[in-house]
Amino acid sequence: MATIKEVAKATGVSVATISRVLNNNGYVSEETKNKVIEAIKELDYRPNEVARSLYHKQSKTISLILPDITNPFFPELARGVEDIMNDHGYTIFLGNSDEKANKEERYLDMMEQKHVDGAILATNTLDSNHLKTLKKPVVIIDRSINSDFPTVCSENFHSSQDAVRHLKEVGCKVIAHIEGPAHITNSVLRKNGYIEVVKKESWFTDEYIVNGHYNDKDAYQATLTLLKNHPEIDGIFAGNDLMATGVLKAARNLGISIPEQLAVIGFDGIRMSEITSPELTTMAQPIYKMGETAAYMLIDLIEQRPLRERYYKYPVQLIKRQSTNVQNQSIN
Structure with a gap:
């Protein structure tokens, strides 16, 4: 691969002129510009992008x-x-x-x-x-x-309400929530959406909300404990699809049939939700x-x-x- 000096030598112009052509900066005659462009093609010269970014203060x-x-x-x-x-x-x-x-x-x-x-x-x-x-x-x-x-x-907020309402529509009587980290705004909004729908239910308690930290492993462990302590739960809204896969695994290991004994809905709409067993109902973001x-x-x-x-x-x-x-x- 050629250098800028070799292009300059081949065209008989200065390195500064080559630079003006490359950067479209300053006057260069059409004849010289065409000569430089042709030489660049023939010699396969490729500008140093790092140097150009320093010059333009833009790196693309x-x-x-x-x-x-x-x-x-x-x-x-x-x-x-x-x-x-x-x-x-x-x-x-x-x-x-x-x-x-x-x-x-x-x-x-x-x-x-x-x-x-x-x-x-x-x-x-x-x-x-x-x-x-x-x-x-x-x-x-x-x-x-x-x-x-x-x-x-x-x-996030109203969509989470829709998720919980869907669980109610399919017959769930006691619905739990697997939340994400408390410092993440969308996690908080999804939990609040869940609470808004169930807060007036006679069965509702904070014990039905457990943290899965937005990952499948923590959600799996949290769900095992939740379902062992509260076998009355027949619906779970997981704050994201990855945690929902942990819920599916926990239910399977406990011998709980989905959706016959436990209905599960996630949030995100990742492609993985299409290939879980059973396939995961989800609130799909674009x-x-x-x-x-x-x-x-x-x-x-x-x-x-x-x-x-x-x-x-x-x-x-x-x-x-x-x-x-x-x-x-x-x-x-």
């Missing part, structure tokens, strides 16, 4: 910082971001934060060092003051922080669309175009499947 890269890439929800979200970014010439630096503020802070510091153009974050560990010090465009996804930042999320929207918003911010909207809250769809004794239906 963005950071996507997610809390847990082992949760299938986030790779599906990342795919929506990546497809749009790639279509617009951007590449993605992916960070897995493990819900730890110090890891997120390190990733954000790296953004400055690597001249990353902006970031899409799913976080509830960093406050808005820290993010404001970045001086880089930021879009928040899945979890809202405050109105200072453009945000893409889904309707995961890919959310990723797309966040990507378009960030590109507009980077390229200094006004945003059409600063806050998107997408509706969630009830997908009825076997875990609530309904054969593959969906309603809006």
Whole structure:
């Protein structure tokens, strides 16, 4: 692969002229420009993108910082971001934060060092003051922080009410909830939606709410204890699909038949919910669309175009499947 000096030698012009052609900066005659472009093609010269990013203070890269890439929800979200970014010439630096503020802070510091153009974050560990010090465009996804930042999320509270109502509609009399971490806004909203529907029931008690920490292993253990202590439970609303798979496993190990003895509904609509046994009823977020929207918003911010909207809250769809004794239906 040729160097810029070799291109200059082949065309008989200066390195500075080659640079002006590459960066479309400054006057170069059409004849010289065509000569340089032809030489670049013949010599297979490829500009040093790191050097160009330093010159322009723009790298055509963005950071996507997610809390847990082992949760299938986030790779599906990342795919929506990546497809749009790639279509617009951007590449993605992916960070897995493990819900730890110090890891997120390190990733954000790296953004400055690597001249990353902006970031899409799913976080509830960093406050808005820290993010404001970045001086880089930021879009928040899945979890809202405050109105200072453009945000893409889904309707969590009312959708969770719909999930619990669906369990009632299929005949559940005592419904429990597997919640996610208390510091995550969408987890709290989903729990509150559950409570709003069941709080006036004579059977309701806080003992029917247990924490699965948004992962299948913790949800499995929590569900084992819950169902052993409260065999009267005949419906469970899990705060995400990954925890719902833990519920299915726990019920199977306890010899509890789903949906005959226990109906289960999750939240997210990840592809895994289609292949569980039984297939999982879920409140499906438009995961890919959310990723797309966040990507378009960030590109507009980077390229200094006004945003059409600063806050998107997408509706969630009830997908009825076997875990609530309904054969593959969906309603809006």
